[in-house]
Amino acid sequence: MFLAPALIIAVLFHLWPFINTLVLSFTDARALGGGSFVGLENYGRLLEDPNFWLATRNTVLYMVVVVPLLVVLPLLLAVLVQPKLPAIGFFRSVYYSPVVASMVVVGLIWTWLLASDGMVNQLLQALRIVQEPLPFLTDASLLLFCCMLVTVWKGLGYYMVVYLAALGNVSKDCHEAAQVDGAGPVRRFWSVTVPGVRPTMFLVGLLGAIAAMKVFAEVFVMSYGTAGPGGQARTLVYTIREVGLGLGGEVGYASAMSLALFVLTIGFSVGYLRAQKAETP
Amino acid sequence: MTTRSWRSGLALLAVTTLTLTACGLDSGESDDTAEPAESAAAEEITGKITFSTLQLKPTFTEYIDGVIDDFEAEYPGTEVEWIDIPFQGAQEKIATDASAGTLPDVINLNPNFAQPLESEGLFVDLDTAVPELREDYVAGAWDAFQVPSQEGSFGFPWYLTSEVTMYNTDEFEAAGLDPETPPATFDELYASATTISESSDGEVYGMHPALENRFMLDLAKEGVPVLADDGTTWTFNTPEAVEHVEKLAELYQDGVFPPDSLTEDHAKETEAYQAGQVALFPSGPNFLTIIEENAPEIAEATGVGPQITGASDAANMSVMGLMVPTSSENQATALKFAEFMTNAENQLAFSKIVTIFPSVKDALADPYFTDDSDGTVESKARRVSAEQLDGAQNLLPVQYDDRVKAIVVGKVQLAMTGDLSAQEALDQAVEEANAVSGN
Numbered sequence: 001m002f003l004a005p006a007l008i009i010a011v012l013f014h015l016w017p018f019i020n021t022l023v024l025s026f027t028d029a030r031a032l033g034g035g036s037f038v039g040l041e042n043y044g045r046l047l048e049d050p051n052f053w054l055a056t057r058n059t060v061l062y063m064v065v066v067v068p069l070l071v072v073l074p075l076l077l078a079v080l081v082q083p084k085l086p087a088i089g090f091f092r093s094v095y096y097s098p099v100v101a102s103m104v105v106v107g108l109i110w111t112w113l114l115a116s117d118g119m120v121n122q123l124l125q126a127l128r129i130v131q132e133p134l135p136f137l138t139d140a141s142l143l144l145f146c147c148m149l150v151t152v153w154k155g156l157g158y159y160m161v162v163y164l165a166a167l168g169n170v171s172k173d174c175h176e177a178a179q180v181d182g183a184g185p186v187r188r189f190w191s192v193t194v195p196g197v198r199p200t201m202f203l204v205g206l207l208g209a210i211a212a213m214k215v216f217a218e219v220f221v222m223s224y225g226t227a228g229p230g231g232q233a234r235t236l237v238y239t240i241r242e243v244g245l246g247l248g249g250e251v252g253y254a255s256a257m258s259l260a261l262f263v264l265t266i267g268f269s270v271g272y273l274r275a276q277k278a279e280t281p
Numbered sequence: 282m283t284t285r286s287w288r289s290g291l292a293l294l295a296v297t298t299l300t301l302t303a304c305g306l307d308s309g310e311s312d313d314t315a316e317p318a319e320s321a322a323a324e325e326i327t328g329k330i331t332f333s334t335l336q337l338k339p340t341f342t343e344y345i346d347g348v349i350d351d352f353e354a355e356y357p358g359t360e361v362e363w364i365d366i367p368f369q370g371a372q373e374k375i376a377t378d379a380s381a382g383t384l385p386d387v388i389n390l391n392p393n394f395a396q397p398l399e400s401e402g403l404f405v406d407l408d409t410a411v412p413e414l415r416e417d418y419v420a421g422a423w424d425a426f427q428v429p430s431q432e433g434s435f436g437f438p439w440y441l442t443s444e445v446t447m448y449n450t451d452e453f454e455a456a457g458l459d460p461e462t463p464p465a466t467f468d469e470l471y472a473s474a475t476t477i478s479e480s481s482d483g484e485v486y487g488m489h490p491a492l493e494n495r496f497m498l499d500l501a502k503e504g505v506p507v508l509a510d511d512g513t514t515w516t517f518n519t520p521e522a523v524e525h526v527e528k529l530a531e532l533y534q535d536g537v538f539p540p541d542s543l544t545e546d547h548a549k550e551t552e553a554y555q556a557g558q559v560a561l562f563p564s565g566p567n568f569l570t571i572i573e574e575n576a577p578e579i580a581e582a583t584g585v586g587p588q589i590t591g592a593s594d595a596a597n598m599s600v601m602g603l604m605v606p607t608s609s610e611n612q613a614t615a616l617k618f619a620e621f622m623t624n625a626e627n628q629l630a631f632s633k634i635v636t637i638f639p640s641v642k643d644a645l646a647d648p649y650f651t652d653d654s655d656g657t658v659e660s661k662a663r664r665v666s667a668e669q670l671d672g673a674q675n676l677l678p679v680q681y682d683d684r685v686k687a688i689v690v691g692k693v694q695l696a697m698t699g700d701l702s703a704q705e706a707l708d709q710a711v712e713e714a715n716a717v718s719g720n
Contacts (some may be wrong), residue, residue: 031376032401116540138543138698226493226544229694231687246372247397248682248717 025255042256055239063212070208074159096157107221140232147218170196327358330386338365384606386615396679406433422640425600425675429512436602438640442565443598446586452560456480463586487537488561494547501676503591515714518707526703533697566662567636585662598673
């Protein structure tokens with residue numbers, strides 16, 4: 001009885017749309033009309049669609065770059081702001097503030113910073129590191145890299161809080177014992193802190209990977225909806241939106257793409273959890 | 282598999298499902314049979330109708346409410362419920378409404394939004410329903426709601442705009458160009474832009490390409506047959522189009538366009554002109570008001586010339602229309618309301634609030650659009666734009682939807698960066714656009 005509200009919401013807004021997407025992926029449904037069963041045609045089309053493979057490559061690359069950074073950097077940040085020093089709350093709030101900012105606003109701010117006449121390029125030129133402005137927003141590879149940095153920058157605060165909670169559970173006795181044995185701060189970090197927060201690191205890695213696979217807003221906002229020249233910085237969710245939305249949207253094909261993303265994500269998650277299990281003594 | 286493994290597997294499935302269901306899309310199946318409502322034949326103007334517009338609230342709330350009040354007073358027993366849809370996401374809402382058979386009785390769309398719905402036979406054919414009204418409207422505007430290889434016209438033309446060439450006279454003078462003689466052709470436009478860029482030594486760019494807004498339109502102006510006559514096959518990879526793309530690539534690489542303009546849109550072009558970063562700004566005269574509000578100094582220096590035309594010598598106009606779905610249960614009242622909203626008196630009043638143009642010939646003949654004796658740039662822009670409307674057409678093919686646009690613009694971007702030749706870019710764009718359009 002108490003479970004009913006949560007169960008109803010989960011079924012209506014999560015399970016049912018998922019089943020609907022699964023069914024639609026075997027049809028030629030469009031935004032207007034269609035809907036006939038076409039078997040595996042949409043999946044066959046995926047295999048021959050260069051945009052799908054480009055999006056898959058970019059999405060996997062995104063995950064490969066972003067996840068290690070999101071696992072390590074927030075941990076270092078958490079260690080930095082963990083001590084109860086005067087005004088440390090201020091710094092914690094500052095680091096957390098990007099998390100509560102809208103992704104669109106964050107994207108726009110970074111777009112201004114990274115424009116050819118933006119602050120970053122002006123700084124690089126003033127320091128004579130580059131002669132000409134770098135095409136951060138008009139070179140597909142640089143654009144994708146900049147989007148990754150924005151994702152990491154925005155996610156730092158969130159995972160920092162997760163790590164702060166985990167750090168609170170690391171035994172002080174172990175730290176003191178290590179200190180007595182002559183271990184310095186770096187040694188204690190590797191030998192006491194990291195093992196103590198290892199399960200949290202796995203959790204952060206999994207959440208970060210799933211978030212990276214769903215990346216959309218960064219790429220969309222920072223490229224003015226184009227995913228860079230020729231759409232070459234496209235990600236899977238960007239491509240799903242492009243294919244499925246609008247009055248000419250191919251809903252069936254976009255659903256097949258969504259299912260491919262689902263399989264990719266769950267495949268990675270299973271592998272990741274198995275790796276964690278193997279690591280756990 | 283052990284029970285624990287099953288549990289872990291199910292939990293993982295649930296978590297991943299929760300995180301990914303946002304990517305799922307609702308059914309696109311349509312059960313709308315598009316049957317004309319029985320009341321279509323009824324002539325009685327009464328009852329309640331719904332009327333949807335595209336992003337007119339809150340700026341024009343007073344005007345629209347006033348017209349609705351006048352209609353309800355003139356036709357006692359009628360009631361109009363007004364719904365305003367933000368432009369962003371409008372297509373998705375309309376598609377959902379169309380699939381569910383719940384389109385409003387009168388719906389405000391542009392020709393590109395309307396075309397997929399018209400092709401499905403979802404709107405009343407006005408050539409059949411109200412043939413006597415055709416002559417009242419500007420011909421090109423009425424024809425904008427036709428579908429290639431399909432009989433009929435499906436929308437009451439509402440407000441129009443027709444691009445003019447705005448330019449910064451200070452930058453013209455500084456570059457040694459005549460500020461009283463704006464460019465009139467593409468060759469003159471690009472030559473002026475190049476002169477300004479070169480003379481300012483990189484401080485000011487000649488112009489912004491705004492590819493998503495202008496590329497296909499410019500090809501049509503250049504006389505490129507962008508679509509085959511049957512309206513189903515894209516054919517814009519002609520030698521003239523290749524030449525046009527090569528010119529764009531040359532201008533981009535020579536620094537006549539801003540470096541970031543490659544992926545930027547019309548909104549960024551407007552910002553760049555207001556900031557004094559670009560000197561030429563071909564756009565609708567309605568943007569003059571925005572420039573005046575945001576950058577009075579730039580507005581002060583702005584001159585206005587006629588729309589840039591190419592080999593076809595045709596001028597373009599943008600059209601907004603009002604459609605009546607065949608699923609409307611009160612078609613008679615809906616048709617009468619759409620006619621009322623677009624009549625000369627109401628359109629003239631609307632045009633005096635914002636720089637748009639009426640689609641009814643009588644209203645367009647008003648001195649408000651022909652007299653620029655006050656010497657202001659606004660009245661000149663109004664006169665120039667209104668003069669163009671007589672022979673103007675909606676040159677942008679109605680089949681040029683967001684997906685085709687993304688393909689075309691993407692390939693042109695690659696040609697501009699030198700990653701593809703102009704011919705390769707256009708050949709690939711035609712092939713992919715035809716695949717997306719189902720050809």
